[in-house]
Amino acid sequence: MDAYGKAVVFDCDGTLTTKEIRSLMYCVDSGTLSEQARERGMAMRRRYLPLAQAGTMTAAEEADWLRGTLQLYIDDGLTMDRIRASLAGVPLRPGAAECLRLLHAHGIPVAVVSYGVRAFVEAFLEANGIGRCVNDIYSAVLEPAGPDGRFSSYRPDSFVFPSNKGLWSRRFAWAQRVPKENLFAVGDSLGDRRLGFRKERRLGIAKDAAEAALLAPHMGRVVISDSFEPVTAWLKEELHLA
Numbered sequence: 001m002d003a004y005g006k007a008v009v010f011d012c013d014g015t016l017t018t019k020e021i022r023s024l025m026y027c028v029d030s031g032t033l034s035e036q037a038r039e040r041g042m043a044m045r046r047r048y049l050p051l052a053q054a055g056t057m058t059a060a061e062e063a064d065w066l067r068g069t070l071q072l073y074i075d076d077g078l079t080m081d082r083i084r085a086s087l088a089g090v091p092l093r094p095g096a097a098e099c100l101r102l103l104h105a106h107g108i109p110v111a112v113v114s115y116g117v118r119a120f121v122e123a124f125l126e127a128n129g130i131g132r133c134v135n136d137i138y139s140a141v142l143e144p145a146g147p148d149g150r151f152s153s154y155r156p157d158s159f160v161f162p163s164n165k166g167l168w169s170r171r172f173a174w175a176q177r178v179p180k181e182n183l184f185a186v187g188d189s190l191g192d193r194r195l196g197f198r199k200e201r202r203l204g205i206a207k208d209a210a211e212a213a214l215l216a217p218h219m220g221r222v223v224i225s226d227s228f229e230p231v232t233a234w235l236k237e238e239l240h241l242a
Contacts, residue, residue: 006239007178008103009169009196011187012114012121012139016096018226019188019207024087024120025069028078031086037076044068052115052162055190062115062161066140070117070154073142079149080119087123095228097130102232104133106241109176113168113195114139115160119151135176138168162191169196184238186231193218203234 010016013023021027029041048065051057057065103110110133114121118139125131141158142151160168173180185196186203193215196202204215204222212222223230235241 005178006182006184007109007111007173007176008184008186008235008239009111009113009172010185011165011189011192011195012112012116012124014188015186015192015205016092016112017124018091018093021090023116024090024114024124025116027090028073028083028086028117028120032078032082033072033076037072040072041069044072052189052191055162055193057162059161059163062163063159066115066159066161067154067156070140070142073117074151074153077150078142079145079151080123081149083119084123084127087120088127090124090127092128092130093228094226095232097128099228099232099235100130100133102241103235106239108239109135109172109178111136111138111169111172113160113165113172115162115165115191116140117142118158136172138172163194165192166194166197173197184235186235187219188215190214190218201238203231205231 029038044065048061051061100110112121112134116139118137118141121137121139125134138160141155143153145151169183170180173183180197183196184201187195188205200220202219204219206212206215206222206224208224212224215222221234
């Protein structure tokens with residue numbers, strides 16, 4: 001079967017990025033927020049991050065963390081210029097750009113599905129020169145900034161959580177007129193166990209054997225690598241790309 005009628009969805013933090021940066025939210029928090037706002041953010045991270053990494057967060061906890069973080073950004077007067085400055089030097093995982101460009105060259109629809117902020121993902125992709133390679137981004141939307149450049153609100157209907165990544169993946173497939181069974185997904189944590197649609201078409205990229213063992217029950221295949229090369233090889237095989 002050729003690649004037409006298929007699509008790929010990627011997680012962002014830890015998948016398209018290197019593990020070392022933690023998350024785009026962390027980069028923005030540490031790079032531009034006031035000391036008071038950073039303290040608020042760190043307090044929430046200490047409370048919720050272990051739950052997210054373990055895959056045990058409840059729906060209420062997911063929503064509370066995201067709402068609290070978005071409100072923190074609004075209260076601190078975050079602007080798009082500050083976001084771009086914070087993410088300008090954040091690199092892609094080695095080999096990720098080449099993978100996305102390959103998919104783009106073959107006309108394969110690609111989306112990023114992230115438990116984060118859409119403006120952050122957009123700025124990150126643009127800074128790395130691959131914004132045009134991604135058809136859509138599903139992540140929390142901060143409402144357009146006012147005349148002063150500050151974001152003023154957020155859209156709860158745009159929220160992406162680990163628990164609804166499958167729903168957003170299927171929406172992307174529907175928008176691209178691709179059967180949901182033909183979605184391929186790439187993630188790096190238990191938060192991606194519902195990314196895409198079918199387990200056998202989900203790839204986990206782990207940092208070590210322990211992480212691979214955690215991912216294995218939820219992924220069709222797991223690779224241990226710091227680079228994106230095994231992901232590209234898997235997609236070439238599954239999508240029959242030259």
